[in-house]
Amino acid sequence: MTELTGHYTTVSGTRTYYESVGDASDPTLIAIHTAGADGRQWRHVAPLLKEEGYRVIVPDLPGHGKSYPVDWEPHDSIHRHAEFVFDFMSKLALDNPAVTGCSIGGDIVLDLAVNHPESFRAALAFEGAGRTRGAQLGRLSHPHALPGWQSVLEYSVTDSTADSVPEEARRELVWQHRSAHEVGTNDLQGWADHDVTDRLSEATLPVLLVRGSEDFYIQDDVFQETIDGLPDCTPVTMDETGHYPMMEHPSRTTTLIRDFLTD
Template identity: 35%
Template structure:
């Protein structure tokens, strides 16, 4: 059963869903979206023995806007997540995220020191090299993007992996049309400009980066490089998957559970270095 409610974080109400008990797992959504992206994961993951925490970031879904307006610095989201965990009295959680959520998860890892059980960062790297910042800034003006909802729909279809059935891809793209263009563009500006290259080496917990080989918005080599900079980092390349693994992969909760088990084993190890591997 999912329990939902509101908490005041930084002067605004934040919508948070929770399910299950056990080792806490904070799940972070992608740019412009909300915790609804985890709807097919939450209850199954809770059944596997986790306390699953799924917030809507400020200005997303059912959460109130950030008090300073749409956020363009993903570091602000990372600090917000840490404050949310403190309010929930959560200790040593796993942090899992996708796209901006993945990069936020990496940033939380940098800030939390040894305070995390592990990080799973999907569709994220230390510094995105494929996004046009100037193009995104133009989209902040309504007249520059009159068909933003359609562009979100078709853009989502373009980065869903080739292994995903057409009806599932259609559902993902249709759900994504719900986003606020101003919020999502601000998120993407944060994703394109947030640079963790000089700090990811400070992530002390085991970290697993995940990238689909059909993800047009990322260079797999950049993701591999990021994993190599983290002392206990690894990377998985998913064949036929695009930018949204938790929405594209059926039974994703079981796959995530396997990664979390590996991270827990890595955390208890007294020695060893980061590894890089590719899996289907």
């Protein structure tokens, strides 16, 4: 199977990592990962889509994986993530790509569909909805949630560097050591706050809306109201599937994406 190739670029002033597979002349699909994770979640599906004739580009969102956060602060809203993906698309000069994503990635896809419908060929939202429910977890990114732990991590880095080390280098080292907890809780805060239901009619491009039959994060009512609000929606429920279709059933997910984009 063809392996993905890693790249770096600068988006919104921050070092951004992404992987790609496929030829630049092929139709392009951007794939977005879930909360607190990174683009490795698409490593099984992306090569399969390449064999179907697609170019797949998988970025790490700011602060995730090998991408640094913008101004060293994690994004705490779906819209901020979505606008970053839009800027990423513009930076790479991608012409009318399709965009897919799972979980917060699915919410990001719907935010892009509402705000930039003319810029994408199609939107494929897995395990996302017009609004999503969750606990208010943003506060858990504060050190009080794990008393002393973030301070220990920070001090262990800053105290062991030379006095002459620039502050920017210290901030980078701190982020490298304690980022996962911080970005994950802020992602989930964005998930809890996400609500574009009153604007779904503005998503005038074709939308594939997918949920797993065993995914309790997407309830029947929010799934149905998203279907009802979108002008051009193809809803699919994947049986024997939970919250991560691209990891649980890579082949079925690939076929679903291929068939929708072909249609």
